[in-house]
Amino acid sequence: MSEEKRIGVFICRCGRNIAHTVDIDKAIEEIKKKHDVAFIEENMYMCSDPGQNLLKEAIHSKDLNRVVVAACSRDMHEPTFMSATKEADLNPYLLEMANIREQVSWVHENKEDATNKAVKIIESAIERVKMNTPLTALEIPVTQKALVIGGGIAGIQSALDIADSGYDVTLIEKASSIGGHMSQLAETFPTLDCSQCILTPKMVAVSHHPKIELLTCAEVEVVDGFVGNFKVRIRKNPRYVTEMCNMCNDCVEVCPVVVHDEYNMGLSPRKAIYIAFPQAVPAYYVIDPKTCLGIDPLICSKCAEVCEQDAVDFDMRGEIMEDTFGAIIVATGYEPYPIESIGEYGYGLIPDVISGLEFERLLSANGPTAGVIRRPSDGKEPETVVFIHCTGSRDPAKHLPYCSKICCMYATKHALQFKHLNHNATAINFYIDVRTAGKDYEEFYKRAAEEERVIYIRGKVSELLQDGNRILIRGVNTIAGEGVELHADMVVLANGLIPSEGTKEISSILKLSCDSIGFIKEAHPKLKPVETAISGVFVAGTASGPKDIPETVSNASAAAAKAITILSHKTLERPPQIAEIEQTTCGKCHTCIHVCPYGAIYYDSTSNKVLIREALCEGCGSCAAACPSGSIELKNSTYRSISASIKALLKGEEMAQ
Amino acid sequence: MAKLKTAIVLGATCAGCDVAILDLNEKIFEVDDLCEFVFWPTAMDFKIDDLLALEDGEVDIGIYHGAIRTSEDLEMAEILRKKAKVVVAFGACANFGGIPSLDNLPYDQSLFDLVYEQVPSMDNPQGTVPLEIIELKSGDELTLPKMLKDAGALNSVIDVDYYVPGCPPMVPLIEKVVDVLKKFSETGTLPPKGTVIAGEGTLCEECGREKPEQISYHAFFSPQETKKIDPDKCLIPQGIICMGPATRSGCGALCTKMNVGCRGCMGPTVKVKDHGLKMISALTSLLEVDTEEGMTEEQLEKIVQRIPDPLGTFYRFTYGSSLISKLHSDKEDK
Numbered sequence: 004m005s006e007e008k009r010i011g012v013f014i015c016r017c018g019r020n021i022a023h024t025v026d027i028d029k030a031i032e033e034i035k036k037k038h039d040v041a042f043i044e045e046n047m048y049m050c051s052d053p054g055q056n057l058l059k060e061a062i063h064s065k066d067l068n069r070v071v072v073a074a075c076s077r078d079m080h081e082p083t084f085m086s087a088t089k090e091a092d093l094n095p096y097l098l099e100m101a102n103i104r105e106q107v108s109w110v111h112e113n114k115e116d117a118t119n120k121a122v123k124i125i126e127s128a129i130e131r132v133k134m135n136t137p138l139t140a141l142e143i144p145v146t147q148k149a150l151v152i153g154g155g156i157a158g159i160q161s162a163l164d165i166a167d168s169g170y171d172v173t174l175i176e177k178a179s180s181i182g183g184h185m186s187q188l189a190e191t192f193p194t195l196d197c198s199q200c201i202l203t204p205k206m207v208a209v210s211h212h213p214k215i216e217l218l219t220c221a222e223v224e225v226v227d228g229f230v231g232n233f234k235v236r237i238r239k240n241p242r243y244v245t246e247m248c249n250m251c252n253d254c255v256e257v258c259p260v261v262v263h264d265e266y267n268m269g270l271s272p273r274k275a276i277y278i279a280f281p282q283a284v285p286a287y288y289v290i291d292p293k294t295c296l297g298i299d300p301l302i303c304s305k306c307a308e309v310c311e312q313d314a315v316d317f318d319m320r321g322e323i324m325e326d327t328f329g330a331i332i333v334a335t336g337y338e339p340y341p342i343e344s345i346g347e348y349g350y351g352l353i354p355d356v357i358s359g360l361e362f363e364r365l366l367s368a369n370g371p372t373a374g375v376i377r378r379p380s381d382g383k384e385p386e387t388v389v390f391i392h393c394t395g396s397r398d399p400a401k402h403l404p405y406c407s408k409i410c411c412m413y414a415t416k417h418a419l420q421f422k423h424l425n426h427n428a429t430a431i432n433f434y435i436d437v438r439t440a441g442k443d444y445e446e447f448y449k450r451a452a453e454e455e456r457v458i459y460i461r462g463k464v465s466e467l468l469q470d471g472n473r474i475l476i477r478g479v480n481t482i483a484g485e486g487v488e489l490h491a492d493m494v495v496l497a498n499g500l501i502p503s504e505g506t507k508e509i510s511s512i513l514k515l516s517c518d519s520i521g522f523i524k525e526a527h528p529k530l531k532p533v534e535t536a537i538s539g540v541f542v543a544g545t546a547s548g549p550k551d552i553p554e555t556v557s558n559a560s561a562a563a564a565k566a567i568t569i570l571s572h573k574t575l576e577r578p579p580q581i582a583e584i585e586q587t588t589c590g591k592c593h594t595c596i597h598v599c600p601y602g603a604i605y606y607d608s609t610s611n612k613v614l615i616r617e618a619l620c621e622g623c624g625s626c627a628a629a630c631p632s633g634s635i636e637l638k639n640s641t642y643r644s645i646s647a648s649i650k651a652l653l654k655g656e657e658m659a660q
Numbered sequence: 661m662a663k664l665k666t667a668i669v670l671g672a673t674c675a676g677c678d679v680a681i682l683d684l685n686e687k688i689f690e691v692d693d694l695c696e697f698v699f700w701p702t703a704m705d706f707k708i709d710d711l712l713a714l715e716d717g718e719v720d721i722g723i724y725h726g727a728i729r730t731s732e733d734l735e736m737a738e739i740l741r742k743k744a745k746v747v748v749a750f751g752a753c754a755n756f757g758g759i760p761s762l763d764n765l766p767y768d769q770s771l772f773d774l775v776y777e778q779v780p781s782m783d784n785p786q787g788t789v790p791l792e793i794i795e796l797k798s799g800d801e802l803t804l805p806k807m808l809k810d811a812g813a814l815n816s817v818i819d820v821d822y823y824v825p826g827c828p829p830m831v832p833l834i835e836k837v838v839d840v841l842k843k844f845s846e847t848g849t850l851p852p853k854g855t856v857i858a859g860e861g862t863l864c865e866e867c868g869r870e871k872p873e874q875i876s877y878h879a880f881f882s883p884q885e886t887k888k889i890d891p892d893k894c895l896i897p898q899g900i901i902c903m904g905p906a907t908r909s910g911c912g913a914l915c916t917k918m919n920v921g922c923r924g925c926m927g928p929t930v931k932v933k934d935h936g937l938k939m940i941s942a943l944t945s946l947l948e949v950d951t952e953e954g955m956t957e958e959q960l961e962k963i964v965q966r967i968p969d970p971l972g973t974f975y976r977f978t979y980g981s982s983l984i985s986k987l988h989s990d991k992e993d994k
Binding site for chain 1: 860861862863864865871872873874875876894904905906909928929930931932933938939941942945946949
């Protein structure tokens with residue numbers, strides 16, 4: 004690189020953000036002395052249009068061939084200045100940023116020291132930019148097809164939105180039917196429309212959509228690749244019933260195996276051959292291999308004998324399929340907090356203490372009691388029901404630290420619906436705070452409390468005890484400041500939400516970062532709520548934290564829109580600052596191959612070379628650090644340029660000590 | 661055609677480099693045809709005055725082996741530079757400081773005391789230690805050269821034209837040097853200044869052991885601790901420390917062919933400044949790659965702790981020219 008370096012340095016004041024702590028004029032004086040600096044200017048806001056124009060004009064008028072912008076972090080504005088550089092016909096990779104805001108003005112107070120540090124950081128960027136070479140972004144082809152993982156309302160919505168935009172979608176669901184938890188709900192707050200009635204049209208739309216491939220009883224096993232080209236291995240578990248099934252129900256009548264029905268939260272029986280619920284999609288039966296007596300060894304084959312369609316196939320085997328997708332949406336949802344772990348509430352020991360979802364099933368017209376509230380213990384209709392909010396939630400010492408967001412509303416809905424069924428009955432809600440931050444939510448709560456006379460007691464329940472055939476509730480009324488003891492016929496625990504097993508599994512397969520509870524972390528909690536740390540992988544619905552249905556649906560649509568931003572391109576640009584192997588010194592020791600987290604490096608035996616798959620390389624630099632012969636370097640982060648920028652930073656340090 | 665006037669000068673050396681030259685067997689006759697030795701004290705009776713008596717630049721090829729450890733080594737190197745047209749750093753000590761430079765550790769006087777007084781094998785009731793000057797009863801003075809603060813490579817004190825690494829440089833390398841000399845004698849041309857007369861890649865190229873596509877290991881063993889080392893498979897996954905991946909090729913992988921891990925005497929490739937650091941970086945990257953995430957710092961440390969004498973292992977030949985030794989000597993200065 005022998006051409007003359009003409010470096011332009013642009014220092015941003017960031018209003019007072021930088022200028023308050025860094026003496027900009029003094030910094031300019033210092034930097035001016037540097038060899039190769041052909042132009043230096045400051046601006047109030049470099050990221051503003053005038054700031055960018057300053058940069059663009061200077062590149063032309065001063066004939067600059069390198070640019071340093073001293074402002075905020077790369078993450079914040081590197082794209083802005085790169086595009087400005089590009090617009091001024093200078094290769095955007097000949098720009099470096101010097102972070103004098105986050106790394107200087109925001110963390111220091113002493114103006115003199117901060118100014119000195121800012122100067123050093125700018126000098127370091129100057130040294131670095133001198134060694135940069137012009138690069139061209141890599142173009143990689145995009146597979147214009149999305150994978151949506153999880154068939155609850157979030158996954159359904161995402162899949163429909165993407166498919167309606169004209170792109171192919173594969174929707175995969177672990178269970179035998181899509182629908183998720185929403186299909187188990189009776190009515191939904193605050194409008195009390197029937198959950199099934201609003202959900203099933205979407206489920207049917209999924210099954211009929213020409214752009215959607217629906218895979219149920221299926222799980223993601225391995226994901227390789229990168230944005231635009233994720234290679235996914237999917238395991239399809241055997242259903243043992245083929246599509247020939249016409250749902251005549253003859254098989255169910257002869258099946259001798261009776262087990263708890265998961266759809267009804269175990270409150271009713273089902274057979275080993277069954278359909279999850281009448282509106283299940285896809286609409287054919289399934290055999291539960293864990294309890295069926297016909298699967299290896301074949302002890303009973305009654306269902307197969309009566310099936311006129313010959314739809315039962317005990318020999319069905321699982322299949323592994325592989326496919327490539329441009330984008331992935333994770334919509335693996337939540338599960339209720341296991342309230343068995345709250346000993347003082349006696350769930351599992353006291354039969355009439357039930358969970359929120361169990362009550363939901365009791366309320367449902369297609370539930371075990373056809374919509375009549377009956378006690379699990381004796382089948383009688385309860386007169387007094389206590390609803391306990393925040394079961395498991397907001398209890399950092401013992402259970403979940405966070406608010407599960409929906410429990411106030413669903414416990415209120417439960418109480419309201421219970422009162423609708425029996426106006427003379429008593430509904431009592433124990434709460435910490437009633438949180439009604441949603442459209443029409445407060446009105447809904449007021450309606451329950453004021454019109455339907457649901458009793459709200461502010462306080463926690465300390466224990467539940469079986470007292471004869473009733474339940475003794477001991478708690479506290481924190482408004483009255485006194486203990487409370489009362490009897491009820493039934494207690495409903497509004498349990499909080501935790502990430503589902505599927506959410507945990509998929510986040511480990513995709514290496515997504517999660518919070519301490521296991522919910523998937525968004526790339527930015529405010530500005531990137533459906534993106535994840537992995538480019539091309541999005542998260543929708545409760546997989547990233549508790550959400551109600553409206554929020555889940557809009558979240559899912561947002562994730563779909565984000566996925567479409569990838570799918571709508573035939574090719575994607577990827578940053579070219581990737582690893583490069585110097586073949587003359589490479590000893591083919593294979594160290595880098597295993598160190599690479601993206602599988603981007605391989606040994607090619609034909610050429611006896613270790614090579615890089617450019618499209619897979621993320622430019623993380625792990626290989627460069629590990630390479631024992633020093634043969635791997637990242638483009639524009641070479642040993643020479645890193646060493647030059649470190650030297651600039653440490654200049655004068657020896658003398659100072 | 662006139663023979664090349666050749667001087668071989670010794671610094672802090674074991675003279676193994678001299679023996680290596682003699683190991684050329686019949687090729688030594690070619691050397692004799694090519695070279696006229698004007699100075700080679702190991703092989704013939706030469707004194708310093710013989711070297712000083714030569715004109716500046718009279719020597720065609722000056723070969724230096726050994727580290728710069730004492731004031732005499734420094735003086736000899738400077739004389740050689742003055743007398744020779746071309747200076748070759750020969751062997752690991754002259755190239756990188758070698759084993760003598762391991763005592764650049766921040767030990768100062770205590771190392772001296774250890775060696776001359778405290779080691780169990782030392783019987784020194786009078787506490788006799790080497791002194792720079794001793795006055796004899798006759799009034800005469802006897803002097804020894806002064807120990808320099810650090811032992812270093814030849815190029816830390818004089819300009820060096822060519823490098824031949826190895827401890828000692830292996831016969832194939834010396835043959836290469838002979839070929840270079842032959843060409844010089846016949847055509848007058850030399851390779852570009854700074855050329856390292858050795859391979860460009862690393863030892864792995866020459867070793868021939870089978871490497872798994874994905875290398876990892878879970879423990880270190882000393883060779884005597886393992887029941888059997890597979891002679892056909894890469895040593896690192898077998899838990900044997902081998903500097904091969906970080907070490908310049910050219911020796912023919914003699915050690916690994918004998919089931920011994922490479923000790924790194926050829927030094928790093930042209931790309932690397934700090935041989936040991938690079939190997940440490942590589943080895944720690946490969947440690948339990950698959951299961952690392954599930955392990956605690958303590959568990960990982962326990963494995964690494966099993967490396968005996970890490971400095972002597974990773975910097976056996978290159979400590980004197982490593983970045984880390986500069987860090988050490990800076991500390992010492994303060």
